[in-house]
Amino acid sequence: MRAAIRTAVLPLLLLGLSGCAGLGLEQVLQAPTFRVENGQQAQLRYVNPSLNSPLGGAAVRLYARVGNPNPVGLTLTRLVGQLSLEGTNAARVDFPLGVALQAGNETVVPIDIAINFSDIPGLANVVRNALTGRPITYALNGTVGVDAGLLGQPSFGPMMLLQGELRATR
Template identity: 65%
Template sequence: MMLAIRSTIAAAAVVMLSGCAGLGGLGQVLQAPSFQVEGAQQAQLRLLGPSRDRPTGGAAIRLYARVRNPNPVGLTLTRVVGNLALGGQRAAAVSFPLGVPMQANGESVIPLDVVLSFSDVPGLANVAQSALTGQPIRYALNGTVAVDAGLLGQPSFGPTQLLEGSLRVAR
């Protein structure tokens, strides 16, 4: 009797371990959170005047992302690292330490704030002109997303395009 129980447990363990090995790591066990532009809140750009830190002025940008956890387990969205492009020009490297808990199969709206100096990105003159004239400005946020899934680990996903949309000057 004990031999039959041990054999059953051993066989089950072999099946479970071989199944995990075939998955190729946590990236295939967990799905990446999905990002989309939050339609209820408009992305904003505020022009910043010259200062000691930004002698030619700059911009404060707030993007709103609706993030969905497609997994049947809760996780914490820990970091987004990547690049923000404005008007087709790379504008800033971004790193958002987040710590946002995500329920299983849940959604959250997350504001993402970026401040940049026009002197750091001379190719953004057309963006500044569009902002001053009230024209919409196209943006794209590309990057890698990291999560903490507890016992399932801390995988990262990407790089990929996370958000794409347009923003206007907030008045």
């Protein structure tokens, strides 16, 4: 009996929440949480010069543990932001994700970012640290968008998504 009541009431509650235009979805849903995945080392890899990148570049891979604190499943649809290395803006991040986040669960998401050295003249400290094997500090700030089904497609941020250290790999 209770299961039948819950089954009948939950859709009505969701419809009622989706109809509250003045309430704002950001107040109904909580933002996904981001933290560094400790089981995976963030990496910086050099990319050889090419026609499109005559000075070469770097590929950064960050591993985020993304959590959904909401009682409903979401799809992480977009991440727009800025990657900083050693306190210097290094790359603009703007890509779709399409990662399903189950209610109350977490998942590990690799985030790949390309850096073109000709676009960033102020990364001397990053190159020096990479060549000497020292860690390189990073920060990823941005806004994330989610698809919450009947509850809509809100965005959250800007906010600090990740920060930590990475090392150059060969």
